[in-house]
Amino acid sequence: MDEMFIGKDKAKMAEMDRIKKIQRRVFKVYPYAKLAAENLKILNANMAKLKTEREKKKYFKIVENxxxxxxxxxxxxxxxxxGQILVKLIHRQTGVTTYKLVKDLKSGWKAFWSNNTARLFDVDLKAEYDPFNELDDFYIEGMLVKAFKEGKLQRQDPARPIDLAELSATWKEKLNRSRKAREEKEAKEKAALEENK
Known part of the structure; x- marks a missing residue:
């Protein structure tokens, strides 16, 4: 049974709805990011076995098709x-941005136009997965860890290891600082109102 939150705080309820939407999207696109990482590994291994540039181009064209x-x-x-989440998860799984993958595998020109086309749909192929600085990426990492433990998604370690204890401590500190700043601002506003009475 899905978790259900009951309460009066509309902002918290809206945030929980947003997180649920992110989770549904992560569950939908993660298998594609995982597959991209696996295929990239196979592609690189097979390309390394080929001797000439012509053989490599021919092989890459077959794989691309x-x-x-x-x-x-x-x-x-x-x-x-x-699409935005997929681009970030591809970076998580491969350690390389989607833009750089296109640039390395095709050309800089193709990467440029692919990124411009993607931007028409609010997708940035240069986007990086950064759970230490991006709150949504932190949520995504938590969702993935939970899904792996529950067997809902098949585990594939990220290209760059993520220290979960450090990640949690980082966000706990950030959220505490944010809460304290908000409380101080509210206290100042309350004092200003009291002064004006």
Whole structure:
């Protein structure tokens, strides 16, 4: 049964709804990011075995055609938010931004136009996964860890290890600072109101 929150605080309820939406999107796109990391590893291993540039280009073209035929239709159906999360999860799984992947595998020109096209849909191919500084990425990491433990998603470690204890401590400190700043601001406003009476 899904968690349900009951309360009067509309802001907290709206935030919980937003987090639930992020979770649904993460569960939908994570398998694609995982598959991208696996395919990239296979591609790099096979490219390393090839000797000439011509063989590499020919092999890459075959792989590219296969991936386009297999996934292009499904990926086009993703919403903007799903696309944004997918780009971040690809960075999490591969350690490389989607922009850099396109640039390295195709060309700088193709990466430039791909990024410009993606921006029309509010997706930045240069976006990085940064759970230590981005709150949504922190939520995503927590969702992934929980889903792995519950067996809802198949675990694949990130390209760059994430220290969960350090991550939790970082956000606890940030949220405490934010809460204290908010309380101080409210106290000053209250004092100013008292003074004006």
């Amino acid at each position: 296969y991936l386009e035929n297999e996934f292009e239709g499904r990926l086009k159906k993703f919403s903007r938010m799903e």
